[in-house]
Amino acid sequence: MNIYTRLHEIVLETLSKIAASGSIPTDLSLGRVTVESPRDPSHGDMSTNAAMVLSKAAGMKPRDLATLIQEGLLSDPLIESADIAGPGFINIRLAPSAWREILSEILATGSSYGESKRGAGEKINVEYVSANPTGPLHIGHARGTVFGDVLASLLEKVGFDVAREYYVNDAGSQVDVLARSAHLRYREAQGEDIGAIPSGLYPGDYMIPVGKALVDEFGDKWLKAPEEEWLPVIRRFTVDAMMKLIRKDLGALGVHQKVFVSEQSLVDSGKVETAHATLADRGLIYQGVLEPPKGKTPDDWEAREQELFRATDFGDDVDRPLRKSDGSWTYFASDIAYHLDKYDRGFKTQIDVWGADHGGYVKRMKAATNAVTNGAAELDVKICQIVKLLDKGEPVKMSKRSGTFVTLSDLVDAVGKDVVRFIMLTRSNDAPLDFDLTKVTDQSRENPVFYVQYAHARCHSAMRLVGDTFSDIETDRASLSNADLSVLEDSAEFALLKVLAAWPRTVEAAALAHEPHRIAYYLQELAAEFHGLWTKGKEQPTLRFIIDNDETQTRARMALVRAVQIVLESGLNILGVEPVEELR
RNA sequence: GCGCCCGUAGCUCAGCGGGAUAGAGCGCUUGAUUCCUAAUCAAGAGGCCACAGGUUCGAGUCCUGUCGGGCGCACCA
Known part of the structure; x- marks a missing residue:
């Protein structure tokens, strides 16, 4: 179980006991009570804001309330100490055994460590790529593709029933x-x-x-x-x-969407009419004339009466046309049908992944999805900023017109799918991304893909070599689960345990926030902590993973190494990057 | 002109439903290798978190405005 949620529960239980004793009201709203790990390690392992958040409603000074909570917390065996600090924080230090239990849990659960049932099997639709079927994918498509694919994996990891879709614009x-x-x-x-x-x-x-x-x-x-x-x-x-062609390119990137929805099929099957009628029935369609956009009037602008959707009723800036001047549906009209179609297939939560050039389309699509499902479906649109392709720091020139643009398959051929996938998530989707063809294949600290892979390879290296010293140490999960973990005592080991403990929380937070890049960042942090301990062993031989004359210690360290390896592997799996056991 | 995104160390960027003294990499300075891959690590210097107000016990984080950069702005997709 996630140690943060466990602590959170302990705090809530403590509060209810205090309430039962009559010291504070029983109807306090506890929604703002949090448990988190302080930035400053001297503040302990965990801290809670409970006393500060509740003091007003409880009619007590924060520090007085904190004292009550503190007493309650100390009776829990998981908690070694609880101190009151600052304006009313309660700083909690966990018993060492609580951290060591993380290892036992990882060894017991293996690759499913970090999974949760938070999504409760809820259906969720992730639509990504959806490039026009007019040519091969190019590098501009790569980012959204990876983003959507990893987000889908992430959501699966926390228990959602995820559909990966591609919308084929084959009608315009x-x-x-x-x-x-x-x-x-x-x-x-x-x-x-x-x-x-x-x-x-x-x-x-x-x-x-x-x-x-x-x-x-x-x-x-x-x-x-x-x-x-x-x-x-x-x-x-x-x-x-x-x-x-496109599916072949996607395959080379490790992307295999199951559902491809054709825009033309929505038109042919009457789905667009259905969506149109749905909106019309709700009085959301009218004949009107739009103002020309200020500051940039198109040359061929002509005021004309057309069929408009009342997007402004749902937060958009202007009402939006549904038919072109020749009477056929606009792209927007069929896209409304598509989002209604998703809803009709059971998806109340929908995520669209788009490029930065579609940012101006977000409000109307959200408005339309809201309107056409009568508020029952929720759409989140994730915009991926542009990728700047560089080589040795110099921009690579691209021109779609002359046909010299870099295709996705060229990119994959040049650096490999794993590198493309990882690098695309080394920035938040909101930030532009520099992709340097040379740097991303370097074997150095500067290259995060290598750095994380190297940590993973080092885990395997240690586990390969331990048999040379101790022929009876097996490094599979089951064997290591018998290790005596109480010999793990160094602060560097505990630092690593704490990072491992944060994995389930990181996965869940990343999934719920729809921010897959957090996984890439976490992996770098875990790798850094592991590399640090590794080097520390060079300076301080008692911290080496394999200790010649101490089988008990070695076994415990192997348990730690195996746990690190498991978490690195499962993180890389979410990213769709193949963990390597050896680097050459 | 309007909307959306961004503005955090010299550079590129993290910062988790608001939390204590703001982090990482690169670059710079100084160190660590008879030994599990030094392809790594440790330490140091470096910040009015664009600016001005507001919300509250508490704001890089939320709200309003200003400035600066990117993207978009009927009848393309």
């Missing part, structure tokens, strides 16, 4: 452009000289094989046919080809 005018680009390549594949690709069409070489595949599939059937005949067929064919 962009896929018509794609189809025309494919048709051009189709003509080329039949020997026609097509010259330069006209502007407005997709110029990339990745379209060449599509043209050839179209010939294989259809022969010359569409060569002379009018566009309205071949367009729907070639569009479908080409979108499918692009999605194959």
Whole structure:
């Protein structure tokens, strides 16, 4: 059990005992009572704000109330000391055995240490990537892809029933452009000289094989046919080809979404009409004329009456159009249908992961999801800021127009999937990210992927070598669970135990805040603590993991090493990074 | 002009439903290796947490405003 929640319970139990004795009211609101680890270790292992938060309602001075709580806490065997400090903090020091028990727990539970049932099996939908099916994924897609994938894993870890989805935008005018680009390549594949690709069409070489595949599939059937005949067929064919390409790229990154929802299918099945009708029934749609945006009026602006959704009723800045001037649905209209569709499939909690360029779209989508589900579904949108690709500190030039942009598969080929995945989470999603192709493969402290992997490899190294000294020490979990842990006494060992103890809380907090980068940070912290103890053993031989003449101590240290290894491994697993046992 | 995000050490960034004397890496200074991978570690210097108000026992964290940077702004997706 999470030692923080356990302490929290102890504090609450203490408070209820005090209330039962009549010293404080029994109906105090305890929601603000917290237990946390103080920044300053001299303040103890844990501290609680209970006395300060409750003093007003209890009608007592904080320090007087603290004294009552202190007495109650001291009767618990887990607690070694409790001191009152500052304005009314109660600083708690745990018995050493309480920390050592963390090891026993890790050895007993293995990779499931850190999991919880907090999500209680609630269905939650994470939609990410959702790149237009008009070409291969490029580096700009990589961040949101990793973010969404890891967030999904994280949510699973704390007990949610997670769906990983990709929304395929196969209905708009962009896929018509794609189809025309494919048709051009189709003509080329039949020997026609097509010259330069006209502007407005997709110029990339990745379209060449599509043209050839179209010939294989259809022969010359569409060569002379009018566009309205071949367009729907070639569009479908080409979108499918692009999605194959994209799924291959995702696979190389270790991403395997199960559900791909087609925008066109929502239109065809009438889902968009349904969503539209739902909003209309609630009186949220009207005919109106929008003001041109201030400060930046488009050249072709024309005031016209159109069908608008009352987004302003739900916190958006202006009402939003649902139909284009040609009468077809806007992207927004089908996206509303998509979010309603998710809700109809049982997802009351939805997360969308978008790039920074879509930030302006967040309010309207939240407004629409709220409106179309009558407030029953909640949408969180996570915006990932841009990735700046560098090489040795110099920006790598990219141009989508000339087709020289770096594709995701190029990136994975260059540095490996594990590096891409880890580095993408070394910043909060709100912060821009520098991705230096050279630095991320360095074997140095500067490279967090290496640093964490090295710690993990060192764990395995110690466990490989212990048999040379003690042939009867086995390093599997079950064997080590018999170790006598009471010989672990050094402060550096306890520092490590405390980091290990924080793992379940870190996982849960990261999951609930939808902030997977916290896992990457935690792993660096754990690795740093472990490297520190390792080096300390070089200076102070009694702290080495393998002690020649002391089998009991060695066994206890191996238990510690195994626990570190287990937590590093499970953290890397959440990130989708393969833990290595050896570095070369 | 409006909205969203950001502003923390020289640089790049963490800072966990508000908590005590604000952290890490890089860079700089000084050290540690007969021994489990020194591919590492330890110590030191370095801060009006952009600015001004407010909320409260307590604010880097919440609210308002100002300044600075990024992104976006009918009928693309």
